[in-house]
Amino acid sequence: MNSREFWNEAKDSFRLLIRRPSFILTTAVPALIFSLILSLTPVRRLVWISSYFQSFTLAGLGLAGMFTMFLGMCFLIALVWDYQYRSIIDFRRVYRIIQSRYSDVLFACLGLGLLIGFFSVWFVFAGFFLAFLLIFCLPAIVIRGDDPFSAIKTSFHMVYDNLAEVFAFFILALALFVIGYVLVWLIRFIPLVGIFINIIFIASLLAYVGTLLTRFYLRLTRY
Numbered sequence: 473m474n475s476r477e478f479w480n481e482a483k484d485s486f487r488l489l490i491r492r493p494s495f496i497l498t499t500a501v502p503a504l505i506f507s508l509i510l511s512l513t514p515v516r517r518l519v520w521i522s523s524y525f526q527s528f529t530l531a532g533l534g535l536a537g538m539f540t541m542f543l544g545m546c547f548l549i550a551l552v553w554d555y556q557y558r559s560i561i562d563f564r565r566v567y568r569i570i571q572s573r574y575s576d577v578l579f580a581c582l583g584l585g586l587l588i589g590f591f592s593v594w595f596v597f598a599g600f601f602l603a604f605l606l607i608f609c610l611p612a613i614v615i616r617g618d619d620p621f622s623a624i625k626t627s628f629h630m631v632y633d634n635l636a637e638v639f640a641f642f643i644l645a646l647a648l649f650v651i652g653y654v655l656v657w658l659i660r661f662i663p664l665v666g667i668f669i670n671i672i673f674i675a676s677l678l679a680y681v682g683t684l685l686t687r688f689y690l691r692l693t694r695y
Contacts, residue, residue: 485684496679498548502541503675538585549614552686580620611689
């Protein structure tokens, strides 16, 4: 995949999300949790994310947010994969896909939530590097049917074989999350409706990144 194909894929993923906003439902729960964390913190200035997890309650919500984010991503991956070939949004079929891989999906979501969440918050560059290497774990489990340990190997090999393309995707996703974090922090100051705007915005951002990741994986693997 060359750079032009990659950017076309990024634009097509955005158009797909606009045409099928129901994809956003898969990321609504983590968006609600992350928005709640932001609203419960007394910090008024823009700070690094670790400052939001100084209390036991916020730390627990943070872990729950990471877990539900990866779980929602699994449903989104299955939804986009199924839609890619049938052009139909079928949540019941997607549920059956996830159910057939339930233990592997659950284990992977817990593991990724703890590892990437912890390292990204407290050890920034180590967390980013870990996320970069494990970027294809969830698609490998949901689409290929790998177990979590095989999915790690699959992700490592795919990153190594497509280093430039994966790095471009990772930088794009990272830039979107940084810009999104700044916007979410600003939106929180809107009285009354700020939290609801943040939920919609966070859910849309996560859904877009997940949609692009799935289509990117499908393109690289020719599924």
